[in-house]
Structures are given as C-alpha cells and as structure tokens.
C-alpha cells in the first residue's frame with residue numbers, strides 16, 4: 245500500500261522498474277490490451293498469405309472472407325458473453341438452426357407473415373438461451389453439462405420439427421433473405437448481413453465496456469464469490485447473459501438464412517465448436533473475466549482468413565484443420581502466460 | 588455497558604435484552620445479534636451467539652481458528668443466512684438475504700477473502716455493484732458509466748483516507764501487492780458505509796507499516812462516527828484500537844472484555860479455554 249507509482253521511493257523499486265525485460269513488457273501490454281495478439285496474428289498472416297498468393301489480397305477474396313465470417317462471428321458474440329462469465333455454450337449453433345427452421349417453416353408452410361416469423365424465431369432463440377440460463381443458475385449445473393444436454397435436445401427438436409427437410413429460397417418471403425442482399429462498397433462486395441453483424445458487435449461491445457451490466461459480467465467471470473460478496477446479484481447476471489446469448493443466436497438465424505439461401509437442419513453443423521475457436525483465438529480467457537468482442541471478431545476473421553489463405557496456398561484440407569488446432573493451443577497458452585502478470 | 592433503561596416503551600421490550608440479559612438502549616446500539624445459529628451439515632459454525640455493537644465503538648472479535656468469527660459476521664452482513672436467531676439494526680429487526688441487502692442498509696464488509704475482482708481496475712472495484720451513470724441521455728438512455736467521475740472519486744477517497752500512494756486508479760487489482768489490495772478493500776468499505784464497517788482480518792497479510800496504516804484507517808472510520816467490527820488474531824493491535832473485545836470460542840462466545848478490564852495474556856487464556864470468564 246506504500247508503493248508510490250509516480251516516483252519510485254526505494255532503490256529496490258527502481259531496480260524492479262529497470263528489470264522489466266522486453267518479454268515482460270509485452271506481457272504487460274497484452275495484459276492491458278488482450279485483443280492485440282489476435283490483431284498481430286491477423287495482420288501477419290494476411291501479409292504472409294498475400295506473399296504466397298497475391299490473389300488473397302484481392303477485394304473479391306476479402307469480400308468472400310467477410311461474408312463467410314459473418315455468421316460464425318455473430319454467434320461468437322453470444323459465445324463471448326457466456327465465456328466471459330467462465331461458462332461455455334455448446335448449444336450456440338443448435339439454437340440458431342432451430343430459430344432458422346422455425347422462421348422459414350412458419351413463413352413458408354404456415355403462412356405467417358415474414359416479419360412476424362422472424363420475430364417469433366428470434367423470440368424462440370431467446371427462450372432457448374433463457375432455458376440454458378435457468379438450468380445453470382437454478383440447478384447450479386456446470387454450463388458445459390447444461391449446454392451439452394441442450395445441444396442434443398435443440399438439435400433433435402429441429403430435426404423433428406422440420407422432418408429433416410430444407411426450405412428452399414424460392415418459396416421464402418423476401419424479408420427472410422434480405423440479409424444476403426449484396427451491394428458494393430468501393431471495390432468490395434458486402435452483404436447486408438456483414439454490416440448488421442458489425443453493428444451487433446458494436447452494440448454488445450459498447451454494453452460490455454460502458455455499462456454497469458458489462459462490468460458485472462466481467463466481475464462474475466473473474467471471481468464469482470467476490471462478485472457476490474461485492475453485492476452483485478450473480479444469478480441475475482448469469483441468467484441475463486445466457487438469455488442475451490440466445491437472443492443473439494436467434495437473430496443470427498436471420499443472417500444465416502440470407503447467407504445460405506435455404507433453411508436446412510444440416511446448416512453450420514460445426515458452428516458450436518467454431519464459435520468457441522473464434523472466441524479463444526480472439527484472446528478471451530476460457531477461465532472468464534478477460535477478453536472482449538473486438539478480439540472475438542478478430543478471432544473469427546483469423547479462422548476464415550486461414551481457411552482461405554491456406555487453400556489459396558494449395559495447402560491440404562487436413563493441414564488447414566491442423567493449423568487451426570495449433571492456433572487454439574497457442575492462444576490458450578498465451579492467455580495462461582498473460583494471467584501470470586505481476587506488477 | 589449501557590444498562591440505563593430509556594423511558595421509551597420499546598426499551599423494556601424483551602428483544603432489547605443484551606447477551607447477559609441486561610436491558611439495551613436501542614438509541615446507542617447500532618446492531619444487536621441474538622442467539623444466532625448456523626450449521627454446515629454436521630459442523631456447528633454458530634451455536635447461539637449474541638452480541639451488540641454500540642454507536643461509535645470499535646468492537647474486536649478474537650478467537651482461535653475455526654471459532655466462528657467469520658461465520659458470525661457473515662450472518663449479520665447477509666453473506667450467509669443464519670438458521671436461527673435475530674438481527675436488529677437500529678432497533679428494527681432485519682433479514683438480510685444477500686450481501687446486497689446489507690450494503691443497502693449501510694453496512695460495508697471487508698471479507699477475509701477480500702472479495703475484489705482481480706481483473707478489474709481499482710476504480711471499478713471501488714464502485715463494483717454501485718456503478719454511477721453519466722448525467723443526461725448518455726446515462727439514462729445509453730446507460731453509460733461515468734468512468735472518469737468514478738475514477739476521480741476513487742482517487743479522492745483513497746487520498747482522504749491517506750492512501751495517496753496508489754495513484755493509478757486504472758491499474759488492475761491483480762497487479763497490486765497484497766497490502767495495496769487490502770487498502771482498496773478497506774477504502775471501499777470506509778467510503779460507502781453509513782451504519783458500520785466490518786473488517787475480517789484486514790491486517791493478516793500485512794507488514795508492520797501497512798498494518799499501522801490499516802489501524803489508522805480504523806481510527807478514521809471511528810472518527811467519522813461509524814462503529815467498526817474488527818476481527819483479528821493480533822493481540823497488540825486489538826488492545827490498541829478496540830473499545831470492547833468479544834471472545835469467540837467453539838462456535839459460541841466465551842465473554843466480552845475491555846482492554847482495561849483484562850490483559851492480552853488473560854484474553855488469550857479465555858480464548859483458548861485455559862480460564863473462564865466469571866460472569867457478573
């Protein structure tokens with residue numbers, strides 16, 4: 245309590261100050277700005293991919309990467325909220341698919357107006373998230389177990405409800421596909437979905453960094469008992485996080501229809517794990533309390549930049565998957581290292 | 588001990604009987620705990636403990652490890668809900684269901700585990716759970732936090748309490764030393780308390796100088812007119828700052844003494860059960 249940060253009082257403190265190695269300085273920098281490491285990875289990998297194959301930097305390629313990233317990035321926003329509370333959501337993709345099937349089937353087979361079908365789909369996704377939250381807070385079950393269970397439940401409901409059948413683009417009202425609308429921005433070809441996801445990221449990022457709710461999300465993930473003793477209603481915060489995540493997954497269903505053109509129960513099967521990959525590569529700690537939306541957006545971009553870049557470099561499919569695996573382990577190792585930071 | 592009954596009707600009420608059966612004046616008693624019981628399965632944490640906290644006093648609670656000191660203060664600050672017993676705040680019975688309830692009633696606690704969020708900065712920790720919003724539509728509509736205002740005020744209250752040595756309020760708490768963290772927790776309690784402050788072993792991990800600063804903080808809180816409950820194993824500290832000393836033993840209370848009535852050696856003897864305090 246006597247350390248004066250302005251003027252080091254004792255020789256020992258001066259010594260401690262001088263002893264900071266470049267590595268320690270990097271550690272401190274990353275500790276203060278966790279999204280720096282994914283940013284570096286993204287920039288460096290983009291440069292390397294461009295050197296290997298200049299087609300990587302063409303506006304067409306970049307546009308496609310952005311369009312591919314949008315859905316996973318949107319789901320990963322919800323996943324980030326959950327992981328910030330030291331939880332995990334294995335049911336993210338399943339909730340989104342279920343919402344999507346509901347939207348498409350209501351609109352096409354039940355004659356519900358498109359806009360209303362979308363609202364019902366989003367509301368249903370929110371309810372699914374709320375269920376996850378209830379199970380986590382009321383029954384006190386670990387989030388991994390809860391969402392592992394609901395992953396199966398939601399997937400099965402989706403298959404039962406749709407009878408395994410897809411809904412084609414032709415029969416859908418236009419509003420369901422509106423997120424796929426393309427328009428040029430400079431040399432780039434962007435979909436409405438991409439812009440909407442960026443806006444969504446900005447809103448959630450704002451809520452996390454600028455509101456009391458955001459602080460409480462971090463505090464709960466950081467040390468749940470400390471948060472409780474500090475007077476935060478931790479169960480309410482947790483419930484809100486899972487519910488908002490469900491809302492985001494439901495909303496993403498709309499983006500997903502626009503991207504895929506159809507509503508198929510087999511869409512984005514790998515999404516559940518891909519969102520976790522994006523969050524972790526984006527520097528959010530699986531132990532909670534550290535990270536943020538910006539990192540997650542970068543993490544999602546890294547995954548798809550690697551997919552495209554390695555494909556353009558002529559690298560084998562299996563090696564691509566392997567590379568992403570290595571990235572995950574490196575990202576978690578960096579997180580572990582950052583957490584050991586000392587003053 | 589104040590035994591003079593006040594002329595009010597409530598003063599003779601059964602619930603204002605003190606631990607020894609004497610009448611307690613509700614106007615000078617901030618907190619009264621009566622016959623608190625808390626069990627953890629087979630383990631008895633509290634076995635019918637009563638105590639009073641008088642206006643403006645420092646009440647020390649001493650006792651061996653596991654004597655039930657932390658459990659006792661948790662039961663009056665909402666961190667645990669007692670199985671039986673009553674708690675009166677300013678003469679009115681209260682039922683705290685969560686730490687938030689106690690905080691709203693003006694009770695601030697520094698728990699033995701400190702209860703700070705390590706990854707959040709000092710200002711965020713000071714205002715954790717009672718964040719302030721910006722003025723105008725940015726606050727009311729966009730719910731934006733008044734980050735700079737809270738930072739300034741956090742710095743001010745630290746300075747007021749003589750902890751001006753931590754100057755960077757946006758430093759993450761996990762990068763602070765143990766003593767600095769303790770200072771943040773104590774400063775938070777001292778700043779926001781309106782009824783009384785509870786400190787559970789606030790000097791346990793501190794060096795001589797830092798301990799002196801925390802004792803100084805306790806004197807300052809007392810000077811503000813707020814009573815303090817201090818749990819400590821450090822007899823010299825306890826005898827320096829306490830007005831009365833509650834001796835916890837085996838989930839119960841072995842007696843209440845004052846630094847004038849007993850020596851530290853006698854206090855330790857009572858605490859360990861070597862001697863018993865003669866009642867009356």
Ligand SMILES: Nc1ncnc2c1ncn2[C@@H]1O[C@H](COP(=O)(O)OP(=O)(O)OP(=O)(O)O)[C@@H](O)[C@H]1O
Nearest residue numbers: 627630631632650651652653654655656657658659
């Ligand atoms: N959450 C809990 N679950 C089970 N037993 C508990 C719990 N909290 C306290 N106890 C038990 O209650 C008794 C009193 O514990 P308490 O923490 O109040 O002791 P203490 O006097 O504060 O000790 P110390 O000086 O070590 O802090 C101990 O036997 C302890 O094991």
Ligand SMILES: [Mg+2]
Nearest residue numbers: 656657658699
């Ligand atoms: Mg204790």
